[in-house]
Amino acid sequence: MYDVYEIRKKFPMLDGTKKMHGKPLVFLDNASTTFKPQSVIDEVVKYYSLATANSHRGDYDLCYQMDCEVEKARKTVAEFLNGEFKEVIFTSGTSMSINLIAYGYGLKFLTKDDEILITEAEHASNVLPWFRVSELTGCKISYIPLDEEGKLTPENLRKVISKKTKMVCVAHVGNVLGFISPVKELAKIAHEYGALIAVDGAQSVPHIETDVKDWNIDFLSFSAHKMCGPTGVGILWGKYELLDKMDPFLSGGGMNAKFDMCGNIEYLTPPSKFEAGTMNLAGILGLRAAIEFINSIGIKNIHEHETKLRQYFLEQAKDIEDLIIYNEHGATGIITFNVKGIFAQDEATLLNSKGIAVRSGEHCAKILTDFLKTSATCRMSTYLYTTKEDIDTFISALRDGGDILDAYFD
Amino acid sequence: MPILTNQMMREIIMDHYTYPRNKRDPQTDKYRKIHMHSDNCIDDLDIHILEENGIVIDACFNGVGCAISTASTDILCELVKEKNIAQVTEILSNYEAMIREKPYDQDILEEANAFMNTSKQAARIRCALIGCTGIEELIKDEKEEK
Numbered sequence: 001m002y003d004v005y006e007i008r009k010k011f012p013m014l015d016g017t018k019k020m021h022g023k024p025l026v027f028l029d030n031a032s033t034t035f036k037p038q039s040v041i042d043e044v045v046k047y048y049s050l051a052t053a054n055s056h057r058g059d060y061d062l063c064y065q066m067d068c069e070v071e072k073a074r075k076t077v078a079e080f081l082n083g084e085f086k087e088v089i090f091t092s093g094t095s096m097s098i099n100l101i102a103y104g105y106g107l108k109f110l111t112k113d114d115e116i117l118i119t120e121a122e123h124a125s126n127v128l129p130w131f132r133v134s135e136l137t138g139c140k141i142s143y144i145p146l147d148e149e150g151k152l153t154p155e156n157l158r159k160v161i162s163k164k165t166k167m168v169c170v171a172h173v174g175n176v177l178g179f180i181s182p183v184k185e186l187a188k189i190a191h192e193y194g195a196l197i198a199v200d201g202a203q204s205v206p207h208i209e210t211d212v213k214d215w216n217i218d219f220l221s222f223s224a225h226k227m228c229g230p231t232g233v234g235i236l237w238g239k240y241e242l243l244d245k246m247d248p249f250l251s252g253g254g255m256n257a258k259f260d261m262c263g264n265i266e267y268l269t270p271p272s273k274f275e276a277g278t279m280n281l282a283g284i285l286g287l288r289a290a291i292e293f294i295n296s297i298g299i300k301n302i303h304e305h306e307t308k309l310r311q312y313f314l315e316q317a318k319d320i321e322d323l324i325i326y327n328e329h330g331a332t333g334i335i336t337f338n339v340k341g342i343f344a345q346d347e348a349t350l351l352n353s354k355g356i357a358v359r360s361g362e363h364c365a366k367i368l369t370d371f372l373k374t375s376a377t378c379r380m381s382t383y384l385y386t387t388k389e390d391i392d393t394f395i396s397a398l399r400d401g402g403d404i405l406d407a408y409f410d
Numbered sequence: 411m412p413i414l415t416n417q418m419m420r421e422i423i424m425d426h427y428t429y430p431r432n433k434r435d436p437q438t439d440k441y442r443k444i445h446m447h448s449d450n451c452i453d454d455l456d457i458h459i460l461e462e463n464g465i466v467i468d469a470c471f472n473g474v475g476c477a478i479s480t481a482s483t484d485i486l487c488e489l490v491k492e493k494n495i496a497q498v499t500e501i502l503s504n505y506e507a508m509i510r511e512k513p514y515d516q517d518i519l520e521e522a523n524a525f526m527n528t529s530k531q532a533a534r535i536r537c538a539l540i541g542c543t544g545i546e547e548l549i550k551d552e553k554e555e556k
Contacts, residue, residue: 287526345476349531361452375474376452383441404477405423409416 002305006384007297023355025392031203031334031381032359036290045228049283054278055098056254066281073288074271080291081220082211083237089271090279093234094202094261095125096249098169098220100236100274101198102129104246105219106167112138113167117195119144119152120371121174124198127319135142143380144170148202149384150177154176154185166193167296172204178334180208186217191216194240202226206294206383207332208303218242224283228384229290233283236274243270253275294384302384306333309382309391316395323398326372333382338396344376346404350380352385353407354397414523422485424526425476432487433536436460436539441468446544448536453479457487459546461534466490466498466549471541478525478534483541485521527528 008014012227013035017024027035053062055070070090078085091097106129110116116130120143134141142165145156151168161168168190174182183199190197198219201210205220206227212220219242223234238246248267250254257278259265259283294302317323322340339347348360358380380394414422435444442456447456454531459466486505490498505522507514511529528538551555 343452343476345537346478349476349534352531352533403420405420408530410422 001130002297002301004305004385004387005023008387010039010293011035011143012038012041013163020355020357021353023147026337026356026393028380028382028386028394029357029359030383030386031178031226032207033231034228034383035385036230036286037293039291039293040228040230040286042284049284050129055281056272058354062359063215064330069288070279070281070284076288076291077237080210080295081205081235081237082213083217083220085242086269086271087243088160089236089238089243089274090284091221091234091236091274092232092280092392093128093223093225094221095106097236098125098130098198099235100249101169101219101221101238101246103249104274105138105196105242106130106133106139108245108247109140110166113164114139115162115164115183116141116167116169117144117160117165118142118169119171120170121146121150121152121176122169123175123200123202125168125202127169129180129352132165139166140164144168146289146371149178150327152181152391154182154189154387158184158392161189161195163193165193167189167196167198167262169198169200169201171200173201173207174333175203175334176377178203178330178332178336178381180204180390186316187215187217192313193238196253203332204333205262206225207299207306209299212237220409224287224290227290228293230286231279233287235279235287238270240270242365243274246270246274248273248276250274250276254278266271297384305384306382306386307331309386309388310335313395315392316391317398320395320398322401326377331387335381336377336379338374338377339401344378346407347378349407351394351397353410354393356397357393358394415485416527419524421525422439422521423477423481426484428482432484433472433480434470435476436468436470440486441470441475442548443530444544444547446540447490448540449477452476453537453540455479455483455540455544456489457483457548458542459490459545459548461495461549466493466495469545471544476534476537478528479537479540482522482525482538483544484543485524486545489520489522497546498549502546505542506539509542 052065055066074088075085077088131219144160147153164178173180187197196218199217201220201222205222218239220237255273257266257268324335324338348358351358358378360378436458441460443458446455455471455475457471460468461479469490470482474551504514507529519538
């Protein structure tokens with residue numbers, strides 16, 4: 001039995017005292033970031049108050065213990081993804097993870113005759129690093145067409161992929177429309193053509209089951225803060241043989257085995273090769289606690305909970321005349337909408353005045369705006385602690401409508 | 411300036427949002443232009459100023475924005491027309507003071523007084539300042555020469 005009220009008790013941000021504009025906070029911007037349970041906060045605080053030490057750099061017990069903790073976290077992440085321990089690299093978040101693939105693999109192996117395939121629905125973090133690779137290597141960026149609803153389908157990948165394609169870089173769940181892409185089938189097609197597939201998991205790993213082995217993908221990137229973990233930490237998972245031949249993105253301490261002043265360097269093997277400098281150790285421990293928290297609920301249960309909330313919302317919203325929903329057939333907790341005649345940013349401000357947090361904007365997926373044929377949208381997004389009552393408050397705010405200037409004058 | 415009621419302020423903002431007088435591209439290439447966009451990524455405006463001999467002859471803007479950014483930019487364009495650089499600077503600095511809840515002179519702001527409540531929605535302060543900052547940038551060089 002999924003007891004959302006019990007789950008909420010574990011989150012200080014949901015203790016009922018947090019208000020926006022004097023109204024109880026209804027947080028529906030979970031695709032942007034998520035609240036942290038006490039167990040994650042405790043773990044971060046524990047690092048600073050009881051267990052501060054660097055990793056990889058000492059001969060004393062505290063350091064050794066820190067090394068053990070980091071490796072334990074790596075193991076927890078690996079099991080969560082069904083990947084191998086040595087294939088898990090700690091980064092600062094999804095953006096850094098994707099940059100690491102772009103700079104470490106893209107720049108090293110792509111040439112002007114090659115092509116990278118992306119879609120119009122990608123987040124800026126999965127577009128701009130590839131633009132950079134294109135700029136520096138001369139390789140071409142092409143787009144896999146989306147279907148009429150905005151979904152990425154295997155058929156459409158087949159339409160554009162060729163022997164020139166060296167990388168297919170797509171989100172598992174898009175941050176604007178929230179459709180789940182069939183990554184297993186996409187990986188199979190990419191591999192038929194000798195291309196790699198790099199999956200942006202920022203919006204999927206926190207919400208649906210991940211199995212990198214079953215999907216047979218090549219890279220996966222995601223952030224801790226979107227899954228109840230701390231900010232400033234994320235993961236790049238990659239197949240070991242690929243990581244092994246990639247160049248490091250950052251150089252410095254903790255990633256070289258030895259070097260001399262003549263420029264001879266011997267790098268450590270992955271994952272250490274990619275973890276130069278002191279890592280966000282408190283964040284890494286917090287990420288482990290976040291995954292343990294998610295495991296204690298069960299990722300499948302979380303997905304089921306969010307699916308029910310989505311259906312509940314759609315059912316309740318059916319008769320709201322002026323509501324435009326752009327992704328009715330999506331399968332995650334992301335719902336993208338506009339209210340007829342109201343600019344998205346004004347709608348989000350009006351909702352803010354009612355204590356409801358949603359995101360307005362182009363959601364960094366600027367290219368998709370041309371596809372949706374609207375300059376901006378609002379996005380509401382759920383997570384494991386979202387309740388039917390949150391949806392009810394949101395629905396009644398949409399139903400009441402109101403003058404956008406009420407936000408300033410009431 | 412008579413005291414504005416909330417209802418009057420609402421009407422001023424809605425009027426300039428729905429029917430902006432100065433939302434257009436300039437007809438000649440004599441205008442100075444600046445592109446402004448807000449960090450929270452929707453407001454995206456080009457602002458144009460035509461200035462001759464230290465006088466702002468015309469001001470206009472075009473692009474995409476919310477009610478607050480559109481209406482405030484429109485009203486400021488209206489206010490700065492036919493003013494000299496010193497007067498424009500005076501208007502803009504008082505307007506900014508009002509938005510940031512500092513002391514300001516109500517009398518010179520005319521319709522722009524309608525935005526005195528913007529700080530109630532902290533996330534929209536940047537929207538209310540987008541036009542002001544743009545015009546300020548456009549006259550900056552002129553100010554330095556004086």
